[in-house]
Amino acid sequence: MNNKWNWKSVTTMSMVLLLAMTACSNGGNKAAPSASTGTDEGSAGGTTTFSYMMAGKYTNWLQDLNWYPVLEEKTNTKVELVNGGEDDDAYKKNLELKIGSGQFPDSGIVSLAQSEVYGGQGLFIDLKPYIDKFAPNIKAYLDANPDYAKLMTTKDGEIFGLAQEYPTISNVTFYRADMFEKAGITANPTTVQEFTDVLKKLKETYKDTANFYPFTGRDGYLKFQEAFAANDKIVDGKVHGIYENGKGSDIYSPGFKSLIEWYAQLYQDKLIDPEWVAGTATEESWQTKMLTGQGAISSDFFTRPSWFMNNGGPENDPKYSIKVMEPFKDASGNQTMLPPTEEKYRMDRVFVINEKAEDKAEGIIKFMDYMFSDEGRTLMDYGVEGKSYKEEGGKKAFTVKFEEQGNKPIGTPVWNFLQDRLTFPVPVNNEAYYQWMDDLTKSFATTFFDKYTSKEFSSLKYSTDQLKERTTLLANVKQALNAALVKFISGQRSLTEWDAFLGEMEQAGYNKLTDIDQAAYDAMSK
The missing domain is CATH 3.40.190.10 (Periplasmic binding protein-like II)
Structure with a gap:
């Protein structure tokens, strides 16, 4: 849940992309899905049973949620949860092997880049025909949210995955x-x-x-960059700084040098923790x-x-x-x-369906569509009326408290509605999310984020080649930038050497990185 300031990259997995480039391509044009034949799996008439893989910490949380069995009952679905690795890092490593070896389950979580690379090779199903035929709620969401639709849709009009919408928080x-x-x-x-x-x-x-x-x-x-106009941004079609949805730095802005001068003064006056600065x-x-x-x-x-x-x-x-x-x-x-703490649409949390599960695709997409419906959103965001919430003055009010439910041990059934956690990638309900918090958090969250969290940052979508190059450049720039700033702030290096520092950043690849971001933005703007 927690966020780091420094150069958090837009969902990349270079090893995965290398695998994708070498994997066998068994893709090709597929016919639109036909009407259901009434089979037991993936059909309108029987129970849909399918496997779904994500990191183990998320499967553990999901299994404990009291609304989860209700979801399965209402959709006549049985989801077999697959632990793909205990945490996000382990999951990413295992994911590469699962996809490359053909052991990916019926469905699971990948990055947007993976969904399009592997989807283009025929390993993941194009969801668009299924959405058009069987998922009116998903279709309505795509129509109402063109930025989301644009991110999810390839240049050829395919939709290989559905991303999680993240709560508006900072x-x-x-x-x-x-x-x-x-x-x-x-x-x-x-x-x-x-x-x-x-x-x-x-x-x-x-x-x-x-x-x-x-x-x-x-x-x-490195906090308060926005107060110095030193953070990354897009202005009049131009990307400034290494684009990180507002959390990156624009080292060429006058405000960035002023920011570092300010931190150096704080350090000299012993107003900031030196261990924090040193890392x-x-x-x-x-x-x-x-x-x-x-x-x-x-x-x-x-x-x-x-x-x-x-x-x-x-x-x-x-x-x-x-x-x-x-x-x-x-x-x-x-x-x-x-x-924002995270980009609005999590490009590292994208739901895909395995091509081998084509016979279940109708049932899976109908299951997902229910969660995009008003009834499905109510279930996931508030639970069951009379058990976890009530109607009060025309609004929903929780009858259970986060303080009592939110921190129970794993393995304990709970009512919990932390929408920043991954379950199934679906739309967010910010009002419900804030309302669910403890009293102290709720006292400011209900108005703070709407008033002070920027909605101006758009996600950038990179090509495979851009992602590969960006990953390497980002690592080089991050290391060089962090090392240089610590020296400036702690007084080990004089700020009179600022121009030399900018030259070092160019050598590390800063400008190449911003050129990639600009190219990605330009491609999305066409």
Whole structure:
């Protein structure tokens, strides 16, 4: 669920693509699906039974959900869940072998690139004829969401997969409200300068606390790029920076140098955790600092404030309190918008049907279509009326609580509605997702993301060759950029060498990378 800042690539699997280029092609034009013949599998008259593979952590979660057996009953379907590897990384490695060896189940999760590469070779079914004939709800969703339809459709008009729509969320900046109160900070900062002043006041108030750095975190430390106009973006058809849906950096923007100068000053004034900048901070060390008062402000996944309140904060200090602050305004006084945690349509979570399961395809697509219907969305987003929700004033209201259901041990039946987790790639219901959260998270999520999360970032779709080249370039640029920025910020390298740094980034492949992003955007805009 958690997000890292630094150069998270748009779903690529270069080894898979190499396999795809060498695999035997048994594709070709296929006839449109015929009417059902009433067989037991994949038909209108009998139970549809099919296998479905994803990472083990997702199959474990899915099996525990109380709405899952109801889904199977309502659709007259039996889904045989296949563990393709315990986590996402293991799954990706196993996936290459499964597809290459012909052991891919009836259906499963792949990347968009894989769906089109292997689909073009005839290994995955073109879903479009089945959608047109058997899936009115999916078809309606495609018609109502042209950006989604464009991503899912090949240049030849085929649809080899269906991607998950991800909730509209972003990382949030949160703070120890009790520490702010003790420091006499009565108003939250609204600009970078005001934020800097807050950090200085906290540092002075807690100067006797050993190893206290007011601004701390885990993973990437490069926050607030949008406040400096230093993040990647698309403006008037031109891609600026390495495109990461707003989380990447535009190193040629004037604001990017200003951002690094600001971080260097924070480092010099001991306002930011040096372990965080050096990349040596762990999740455990960060949590300990925020729980014990060695840090006061952080920026992370939006459920983290609640985590600290429920995992030792008030036990360490009865006055312990965590609150969320709004994004800063930029230098011109304009409200900045936060980049989304993930792209709207997860191109690494694409549902495909194996060509070998063609006899089941009708039943599988009807099963998927139910989940795109209003009834299916209600079941997956709210559960069963009278058991997990009720109608109240014309709206649905949960009768079960996340605090009681959300963190039960694996293997325990639960009502849980965390739509950021993968089950089946279907549309999202943001209102239901926010409503399901714990009270603290719900107190800000219901309005925060609609108000402050940018909806302007579109997913880019790359060709096979672009993905292969981009993967290599991205690794080189990431390594060079991270190393250089740490030296600038920690004072090991003078910022007078900025032009030399830009030249080094060009040598590492930065411009080639942005050229690929631009070409991908141009191709999608035709």
